[in-house]
Amino acid sequence: EPDPSSAPAGPSSAPPAIRARGLEKRYEGGRITALYDLDLDVAQGEFVAICGPSGCGKSTLLNMLSAIDRPDAGRIEVCGQDVADLSSREADLFRTLTVGLVFQLHNLLPNLTALENVQVPMMAAGLAPGERVSRAGALLDCVGLGDRAAALPPVLSGGERQRVAIARALANRPRVLLADEPTGALDSKTGDRLFDLLAELQRDLHTTLVVVTHDAAIAARAGRVLHMLDGRIDTQSS
Numbered sequence: 179e180p181d182p183s184s185a186p187a188g189p190s191s192a193p194p195a196i197r198a199r200g201l202e203k204r205y206e207g208g209r210i211t212a213l214y215d216l217d218l219d220v221a222q223g224e225f226v227a228i229c230g231p232s233g234c235g236k237s238t239l240l241n242m243l244s245a246i247d248r249p250d251a252g253r254i255e256v257c258g259q260d261v262a263d264l265s266s267r268e269a270d271l272f273r274t275l276t277v278g279l280v281f282q283l284h285n286l287l288p289n290l291t292a293l294e295n296v297q298v299p300m301m302a303a304g305l306a307p308g309e310r311v312s313r314a315g316a317l318l319d320c321v322g323l324g325d326r327a328a329a330l331p332p333v334l335s336g337g338e339r340q341r342v343a344i345a346r347a348l349a350n351r352p353r354v355l356l357a358d359e360p361t362g363a364l365d366s367k368t369g370d371r372l373f374d375l376l377a378e379l380q381r382d383l384h385t386t387l388v389v390v391t392h393d394a395a396i397a398a399r400a401g402r403v404l405h406m407l408d409g410r411i412d413t414q415s416s
């Protein structure tokens with residue numbers, strides 16, 4: 179049981195996990211508007227699903243929130259840190275320490291075992307080898323792959339690889355987990371199990387979850403669903 183005295187503060191007293199104002203992003207010399215005057219607030223510990231038709235700007239938004247790319251205009255704070263104008267070195271550090279990313283193409287390193295793949299972000303964070311191995315082992319246990327630690331990605335199933343990618347995204351205990359269609363390549367039963375795991379993380383570690391999904395069953399599990407249209411948040415429902 180988690181110790182209640184060490185539980186993070188509730189959404190009312192904590193700074194927001196994400197606060198974006200007036201985000202704009204254009205491509206191709208301004209001919210394509212991917213995001214337009216977008217505002218977004220996500221409280222710490224919230225689980226928000228982002229839905230919307232292809233091309234409405236969902237991936238662009240995740241790229242802004244993870245400092246993979248920067249907006250043409252607007253402000254973004256993630257866990258109190260201003261991320262719109264980070265240098266590339268600062269952005270790397272931000273992705274290593276503050277946000278975890280789970281994308282559909284999980285890019286596990288094929289020649290490293292599951293246990294080693296999970297340790298990669300910990301190396302970037304400068305963790306000692308002993309601590310890395312024990313933490314990576316615990317994370318694999320947590321995603322139900324404790325017995326597959328020595329396996330190489332090519333022998334794992336799609337669902338197992340995606341779970342290794344989630345363990346890797348959690349390596350440095352990020353406060354915000356950003357996921358882009360994390361169940362896109364999985365059958366519905368495996369996808370459902372993945373979301374059980376994410377719900378546990380949210381409950382036990384108070385991790386903030388922002389998940390782009392087309393899957394209505396997944397969106398139904400979110401605390402709030404944001405519908406995007408033409409580069410903006412169109413409507414939201416609880």
Ligand code: ADP
Binds near residue numbers: 230231236
């Ligand atoms: P979604 O994730 O909702 O499918 P995207 O964020 O990928 O939408 O794309 C939003 C819009 O921006 C689309 O019109 C898309 O074609 C365009 N776009 C996205 N990335 C680029 C890019 N690197 N270069 C040019 N256009 C892009």
